[in-house]
Amino acid sequence: MKSPRRTALIVIIVLLVVGIVGGVFANHQLAKKRHQQRLVATTYAVVQIADKLKLPLVGVPTTANKMPARYKNVTKVGNPMNPSAEKIASLKPTAVYSVTTLKDQFGKSFKQQHIKPYFLNLQSVSDLQQTVNEMGKQYDRKAEAKLANQEINQAITKAQKRAGSHQKPRVLVLMGLPGAGYMIATNHSYVGDLVRIAGGKNVFTSKDQEYIQPSDEAIQKTHPQVILRLEHAMPTMVTQQFNSEFKSQSFWRQTPAVRSKRVYDLQEPDFDATANMHAAKALGEVSKWLYPGSK
Structure with a gap:
């Protein structure tokens, strides 16, 4: 008959093993989720935020501004005022970002491609900081934010x-x-x-x-x-x-x-x-x- 002390030790070891395995699995799932993110930035301001947060982008705006090194070879999706819904759709994005001041520019072509852009509020410094915090939480970039x-x-x-x-x-x-x-x-x-x-x-x-x-x-x-x-x-x-x-x-x-x-x-x-x-x-x-x- 096993002693209560030996039984308790076995239980503790099992719990530790389960905890370690669970942690490894959770980290694997988080890494997998990060890898699966396919984000498109349609304005240069959004590109800057993504760069600060070290986020991957599969689409960036066509702009005369210098593109951050990490996005140098990323697909261009057109002018921020009139981005190409067809090109964006071809990238199979998980999220498409623009800014609230350009909300009216996204019309029927985006609905036809079943794209629902997210519009970030960047009208003031405090709005910018709040947006950075929110995206930092959403994409596990709290330290960068x-x-x-x-x-x-x-x-x-x-x-x-x-x-x-x-x-x-x-x-x-x-x-x-x-x-x-x-x-x-x-x-x-x-x-x-x-x-x-x-x-x-x-x-x-x-x-x-x-x-x-x-x-x-x-x-x-x-x-x-x-x-x-x-x-x-x-x-x-x-x-x-x-x-x-x-x-x-x-x-x-x-x-x-x-x-x-x-x-x-x-x-x-x-x-x-x-x-x-x-x-x-x-x-x-x-x-x-x-x-x-x-x-």
Whole structure:
């Protein structure tokens, strides 16, 4: 007859073996699940997030921006504004990602291919950080997500310290449109959010709109001390448009920003219409422009 002590020892050994086998199986299943993920990013901002989280991609957008090394030979699926549903479907994706601001661009062709894209909210820095956290949890990249957000948090702390208790400068944010002039970016836009965090006062605010188109008279009345010109699409053309506009329209020369030469051009990859993983660097730049004399 087996002693109770020997029986207990056998039970403990069996439990340990079962636990080890179960752990190995669980890790195998997790690795298998990771390997089976077939993710498609249709915008460069999503590509940046995937790169920071070290996620595999089977499809990336067609863009002039430099693609991260890990995605150098990945299939191009077309312009972010009009990606190819047929090409994406051929990749047999497990998930397709875009951003909320382009939601209206995904129409019938995607429904016909039975593709349901996920739209990431990247309208502000906090939205970006929340998205990074959520994707980190979903794809078991919590450590990478934490590291990415720490970098942004450090930039926020530094910008707030630089602003201190100084009087907030009045800031006008313009978004250039190739061949179609420009629009005003409000406090609800991404660059407007950078201005807010950096301690600036956006001269145009809105309850819900990201971009508006006020008159020249309305702009004149704001007396901006700093002007930020976002040139995220076709920057060479948009920069020329801005320069021509600022020379031909006399009211620009009367603004404090132009008189004091505090007009700055914002271009990709550091700046865009939506938040991206260059947010820390972008915030640092805006902070220096708003408070050039502070450390």
